[in-house]
Amino acid sequence: MIYLVEHFYSIQGEGKFIGTPSVFFRFGGCNLKCPSFGEYFVKGKKVFGCDSVRAVNRKLFEGDWQKIESSQTLIDILEDHLQNLDFKPHVVLTGGEPLLYWNDEVFYTFVQYLIENGFIVTIETNATIKIDFAKFPAYKDVIFAMAVKLSNSGDPYEKRVNKEAIKAIVENTAYSFFKFTLARGIIEFNAYDEIVDIVGEYPEVEVFCMPLGDRLDILRKNDKIVAEFCLLHGFIYSDRLQVRLWNRERMR
Numbered sequence: 302m303i304y305l306v307e308h309f310y311s312i313q314g315e316g317k318f319i320g321t322p323s324v325f326f327r328f329g330g331c332n333l334k335c336p337s338f339g340e341y342f343v344k345g346k347k348v349f350g351c352d353s354v355r356a357v358n359r360k361l362f363e364g365d366w367q368k369i370e371s372s373q374t375l376i377d378i379l380e381d382h383l384q385n386l387d388f389k390p391h392v393v394l395t396g397g398e399p400l401l402y403w404n405d406e407v408f409y410t411f412v413q414y415l416i417e418n419g420f421i422v423t424i425e426t427n428a429t430i431k432i433d434f435a436k437f438p439a440y441k442d443v444i445f446a447m448a449v450k451l452s453n454s455g456d457p458y459e460k461r462v463n464k465e466a467i468k469a470i471v472e473n474t475a476y477s478f479f480k481f482t483l484a485r486g487i488i489e490f491n492a493y494d495e496i497v498d499i500v501g502e503y504p505e506v507e508v509f510c511m512p513l514g515d516r517l518d519i520l521r522k523n524d525k526i527v528a529e530f531c532l533l534h535g536f537i538y539s540d541r542l543q544v545r546l547w548n549r550e551r552m553r
């Protein structure tokens with residue numbers, strides 16, 4: 302069973318396709334917690350975790366989690382978003398961790414539909430779940446934004462880094478890329494070594510570094526130091542354009 306938490310049309314705010322008009326599908330559930338990524342007050346409770354807390358914490362957001370029993374439901378949602386457009390936007394499958402559903406029939410049939418119909422599809426993943434590309438070949442035409450988590454996420458290394466899963470993505474897809482979330486603390490600590498440990502074997506794969514911050518004030522605290530870090534090491538700076546433009550507005 303797969304769960305959809307929200308869907309919306311906006312611009313891609315991060316990574317390789319920053320600025321590109323895209324339809325987003327945010328799926329519920331994640332195999333990580335990233336407790337150090339922030340704190341939120343939800344219904345009077347303090348919750349630790351990432352800016353996708355709605356897609357990670359089912360207990361607190363039960364009402365937002367829609368069961369999807371047919372890929373046609375996802376196709377219908379997409380068609381609603383396309384109604385007033387005279388071009389094909391990108392499609393972004395995000396979460397949570399959308400690859401929790403990689404071998405689910407409903408999810409995979411939707412991916413097949415998107416690829417067969419000429420959409421450019423990005424799956425935003427923490428790259429900890431290994432896909433069988435031989436059995437599920439439509440994934441070979443997907444672009445994976447591999448947002449592998451570093452020690453500043455608060456999850457242990459063995460949970461957040463799966464080199465076999467990363468290798469499978471890199472070896473089977475053409476345009477996938479890495480995207481790391483950084484703040485001053487980890488840059489001053491060990492960010493470069495941690496990144497090299499993950500990307501070192503793949504010099505051909507682009508590496509984007511993005512400042513931590515789901516609010517403008519936090520983003521501004523981290524953006525320049527991340528830009529300086531990119532200049533020093535030859536990584537590509539990615540902003541969070543959605544935060545820059547709309548701050549914490551939902552579904553942007």
Ligand code: SF4
Pocket residue numbers: 331332333334335338350351352353357396397398427450454
């Ligand atoms: S892997 Fe991504 S969605 Fe999951 S908890 Fe971490 S930041 Fe949130």
